[in-house]
Amino acid sequence: MAPVDVPSFAAAQQTLLLAELEAELAETAALVAGHSPAALQRAGLAVTNLVVAGTRTGFGGKTLLELEPDAATSRSGVAELPEHGIRTGDILVVAEQPAGSAKKREVRELERKGARGVVTRVARRFIAVALDDEGEDGGGGESGGLAAGVGAGRVWLVKLADDVTYKRMNGTMQKLQKMSEAEHSIFIRVLFGQTIPTPVAAEADAGAVDWFDPTLNDSQKDAIRFALASREIALIHGPPGTGKTHTLIELILQLVKQNLRVLVCGPSNISVDNIVERLAPHQVPMVRLGHPARLLPSVLNHSLDVLTRTSEAGAIVKDVRADMDTKQASLRKARNSKERRAIYAELKILRKEYRERERRCVSSLVAASKVVLATCHGSGGFQLRGEEFDVVIIDEASQALEAQCWVPLLSAKKAVCAGDHLQLPPTIKSLNSSSSSSASKKKSSNSSTADDAKGEGDAAKQKEAAAGGAGRVSLETTLFDRLLALHGPSIKRMLTTQYRMHEKIMQFPSDELYESKLVAAEAVKARLLRDLTYPVEPNDDTTEPLIFIDTQGGDFPEKNEDDDETASAAGAAKKTSKSRLIGDSKSNEMEAALVRQHVRRLVESGVRPEDIAVVTPYNAQLAILAPLKDAFPGIELGSVDGFQGREKEAVIVSLVRSNPEGEVGFLGEKRRLNVAMTRPKRSLTVIGDSETVKKGSKFLTRWMSFLEDNADLRYPDVSLLALEA
Numbered sequence: 001m002a003p004v005d006v007p008s009f010a011a012a013q014q015t016l017l018l019a020e021l022e023a024e025l026a027e028t029a030a031l032v033a034g035h036s037p038a039a040l041q042r043a044g045l046a047v048t049n050l051v052v053a054g055t056r057t058g059f060g061g062k063t064l065l066e067l068e069p070d071a072a073t074s075r076s077g078v079a080e081l082p083e084h085g086i087r088t089g090d091i092l093v094v095a096e097q098p099a100g101s102a103k104k105r106e107v108r109e110l111e112r113k114g115a116r117g118v119v120t121r122v123a124r125r126f127i128a129v130a131l132d133d134e135g136e137d138g139g140g141g142e143s144g145g146l147a148a149g150v151g152a153g154r155v156w157l158v159k160l161a162d163d164v165t166y167k168r169m170n171g172t173m174q175k176l177q178k179m180s181e182a183e184h185s186i187f188i189r190v191l192f193g194q195t196i197p198t199p200v201a202a203e204a205d206a207g208a209v210d211w212f213d214p215t216l217n218d219s220q221k222d223a224i225r226f227a228l229a230s231r232e233i234a235l236i237h238g239p240p241g242t243g244k245t246h247t248l249i250e251l252i253l254q255l256v257k258q259n260l261r262v263l264v265c266g267p268s269n270i271s272v273d274n275i276v277e278r279l280a281p282h283q284v285p286m287v288r289l290g291h292p293a294r295l296l297p298s299v300l301n302h303s304l305d306v307l308t309r310t311s312e313a314g315a316i317v318k319d320v321r322a323d324m325d326t327k328q329a330s331l332r333k334a335r336n337s338k339e340r341r342a343i344y345a346e347l348k349i350l351r352k353e354y355r356e357r358e359r360r361c362v363s364s365l366v367a368a369s370k371v372v373l374a375t376c377h378g379s380g381g382f383q384l385r386g387e388e389f390d391v392v393i394i395d396e397a398s399q400a401l402e403a404q405c406w407v408p409l410l411s412a413k414k415a416v417c418a419g420d421h422l423q424l425p426p427t428i429k430s431l432n433s434s435s436s437s438s439a440s441k442k443k444s445s446n447s448s449t450a451d452d453a454k455g456e457g458d459a460a461k462q463k464e465a466a467a468g469g470a471g472r473v474s475l476e477t478t479l480f481d482r483l484l485a486l487h488g489p490s491i492k493r494m495l496t497t498q499y500r501m502h503e504k505i506m507q508f509p510s511d512e513l514y515e516s517k518l519v520a521a522e523a524v525k526a527r528l529l530r531d532l533t534y535p536v537e538p539n540d541d542t543t544e545p546l547i548f549i550d551t552q553g554g555d556f557p558e559k560n561e562d563d564d565e566t567a568s569a570a571g572a573a574k575k576t577s578k579s580r581l582i583g584d585s586k587s588n589e590m591e592a593a594l595v596r597q598h599v600r601r602l603v604e605s606g607v608r609p610e611d612i613a614v615v616t617p618y619n620a621q622l623a624i625l626a627p628l629k630d631a632f633p634g635i636e637l638g639s640v641d642g643f644q645g646r647e648k649e650a651v652i653v654s655l656v657r658s659n660p661e662g663e664v665g666f667l668g669e670k671r672r673l674n675v676a677m678t679r680p681k682r683s684l685t686v687i688g689d690s691e692t693v694k695k696g697s698k699f700l701t702r703w704m705s706f707l708e709d710n711a712d713l714r715y716p717d718v719s720l721l722a723l724e725a
């Protein structure tokens, strides 16, 4: 075990994080400069034709804008937002929409003219945005105060690089770098391999626990016992469908019973809300920091935002808020800019007072909570300054950047991380490997080149990353990976009973990735589509859980989007994840026709479209498949990466790649394939060219032969398919 030098590690992280931010900024800039607002909207980066429908004072005294579709532009008259990729927590700029097809936009220009903010709510008919601190003119830049902009012209919003999260991570790494050795707690020393974790006494590990949920399975109980007994670190490895969240809920309840104070974090709002929702029925005193992404009352009732308004302590905050709303409203009546400026000056004073009162209210609410929940970066906000926790729990830790995890960990004495390092890690956009001694670079997992397609050496790379000095530090190596490589499997417990997949669907991933340890729970191991709770005709498609439609033979060639001149992305944005949305992606029309055919057969057998999902690694293929949504309303189409964490009764995977060279790009990443093949409950249909795919890696060779031996193997009839297309 080679210890890691903390300052060098923190310094290398800062270099990488900066490169990542720069890559993201460059990507956004290139996309915005090179595409029309309509194209950006199609790519999920912008929403056009909006109007400001209302303004209010939100949490932190910030101005909240409610943006609705401009009724004048909606054909149906029903003002619903179009399909878009904007999510709660996204950072964006709201600006006046350029007339016609004005070209050459620059992000900086947009930011100067518009207002920056964070999305606080996404609904079908509106998007709410909390504007960043406004200057003298109300944050509306040259467009003259968007905050006052009810009834003003048409606006659009454009998603920006997330520099807020970057700043939190970078600040955390700076703190870590500056710490003297004397300040390193045992916890920190263990996490960097300078000392081994305190051994967990066998009797403590096996000790009696009074379970809140006695129906937990043995592997779940073992994991909880281990997490309770460990002194510094415990990893809970949760393969797909094994009840990782279920296990964490019991763990939190047990910790609270021991009168310990717990901070629970996850990389996304959804991961945190999921826990809040499931913890709520247990009546634990808890508070959720940040803007809850979900609207379920159970989540809202625990949100710090709502508590600040509704609790007794919140009453004094309310008065100021009312004053601010009145002032805000009076902006609209202002006759000239002088009057407007005067109102802004008053608002500024009120906002200061508001923050002061809010701060006091927040700290009393947080102090009274046994369990505090926030996203990893959200835990770095002012609300938790000076707060101490006995245990920090990080869910989905294998999907978080390590620097992100350190935001809560810096104040921890003990951590429990749950995740599955054999599913996809967080998305990285920059060329991202750095070393304190060499400047060697490695391609990110998202670039679809043949050379990183051999997904075989992952474990070796992880070991390498964790070895020696600061070692090779890469953003792709998560804390979960690094700790496993550093301390070995003794710091982890794996959950082994899965509650999702038919046994036959589970078998390959279990054998290949989870040491054949997965067991299908009795209730799911033999479930078929024909056993759904509604009538489904029993036939070849509904009684077979694993189908492989093999397109070998060269009749189903892939198409490179770059071949198509209309789809070429801006040069600078190439080889990055978002550019796949617009160009530089692969598709396969014949394969799409097979997907259509199979969906139709399932639906004709009685399977409801909402129980079917089609997933594929390529966005260009998704674009070709999009008409399925009209033909079969309710069906879900998604990228493999976007479908991580989800499940469906029937899943069709379109592999796309078919070429004589055996180039497989994205498919070479076995963690991506693992995610793709573990989404279904009752039916997995794989469509792909076995000849091409088996050349990609040893893992793919084994998968193809597994399917040949175990799946219901079908060879499509090209002439019949022509009719389908």
Ligand SMILES: Nc1ncnc2c1ncn2[C@@H]1O[C@H](COP(=O)(O)OP(=O)(O)OP(=O)(O)O)[C@@H](O)[C@H]1O
Residues within 6 Å of the ligand: 215, 216, 217, 220, 238, 239, 240, 241, 242, 243, 244, 245, 246, 247, 499, 500, 645, 646
């Ligand atoms: N001990 C158990 N007995 C019966 N059902 C269980 C048990 N543990 C988990 N489940 C069920 O398994 C399903 C998956 O559980 P959960 O949502 O906690 O999984 P997860 O591991 O967080 O999800 P993912 O695997 O996608 O990360 C849920 O429907 C849950 O009710």
